[in-house]
Amino acid sequence: EERLVESGGDLVKPGGSLRISCVASGVSFRDSWMAWVRQAPGKGLEWVGRIKSKTSGGAIEYAAPVKDRFTISRDDSRSTLYLQMNSLKAEDTAVYYCAHDFGVSNWLGPWGQGTLVTVSS
Amino acid sequence: SYDLTQPVSESVALGQTARITCGGNNIGSKSVHWYQQKPGQAPVLVINRNTNRPSGIPERFSGSNSGNTATLTISRAQVGDDADYYCQVWDSSTCVFGTGTKVTVL
Numbered sequence: 101e102e103r104l105v106e107s108g109g110d111l112v113k114p115g116g117s118l119r120i121s122c123v124a125s126g127v128s129f130r131d132s133w134m135a136w137v138r139q140a141p142g143k144g145l146e147w148v149g150r151i152k153s154k155t156s157g158g159a160i161e162y163a164a165p166v167k168d169r170f171t172i173s174r175d176d177s178r179s180t181l182y183l184q185m186n187s188l189k190a191e192d193t194a195v196y197y198c199a200h201d202f203g204v205s206n207w208l209g210p211w212g213q214g215t216l217v218t219v220s221s
Numbered sequence: 222s223y224d225l226t227q228p229v230s231e232s233v234a235l236g237q238t239a240r241i242t243c244g245g246n247n248i249g250s251k252s253v254h255w256y257q258q259k260p261g262q263a264p265v266l267v268i269n270r271n272t273n274r275p276s277g278i279p280e281r282f283s284g285s286n287s288g289n290t291a292t293l294t295i296s297r298a299q300v301g302d303d304a305d306y307y308c309q310v311w312d313s314s315t316c317v318f319g320t321g322t323k324v325t326v327l
Contacts, residue, residue, distance in 0.1 A: 145307050147316035161314050205311045207254040211263040
């Protein structure tokens with residue numbers, strides 16, 4: 101059974117940086133497209149971005165609010181997905197979920213349990 | 222940008238049918254996916270590609286999509302169906318989620 105576990109969430113000051121991780125098991129990670137989705141407290145789901153598998157070209161796509169500040173990467177040897185977040189703002193405060201992305205026009209799932217990132221002074 | 226609009230809340234009596242709508246411009250031409258999220262938990266896929274139920278999802282959950290509206294139908298609603306529900310599509314290489322609907326089973 102596929103399982104995703106996020107870690108690394110923390111309290112960060114505005115303007116600061118943080119890297120969070122997502123470790124996958126029970127799946128061929130190197131062949132998987134992966135996504136990050138966030139959810140601000142009491143709010144809905146917001147897509148952050150996705151990274152395709154290297155065999156599919158490895159392209160990375162970002163949502164407009166995080167483009168140029170966030171970087172998605174992967175280490176297939178460690179079955180790990182990363183999200184590097186720079187120039188953090190209060191509005192980036194959210195639970196960040198990783199999810200298996202089933203590709204063009206397809207769904208996300210399963211999802212990890214999420215990790216909380218709080219941006220506050 | 223592409224917007225998906227859902228009602229904020231829906232109430233349904235125990236054992237009755239709930240219908241949750243997801244409105245978007247010509248959404249019938251897109252593939253719609255639905256997620257259930259219970260408090261403090263991660264979302265779970267309940268319908269993919271408009272009408273398909275993943276393994277383990279009860280037959281009580283069904284979906285349709287036509288014109289400008291996609292619909293998630295929960296038949297014979299149970300207390301365990303109390304949750305937030307989100308629709309999702311892709312538009313120009315961007316993943317878009319609906320605004321979310323809180324379903325309360327009375």
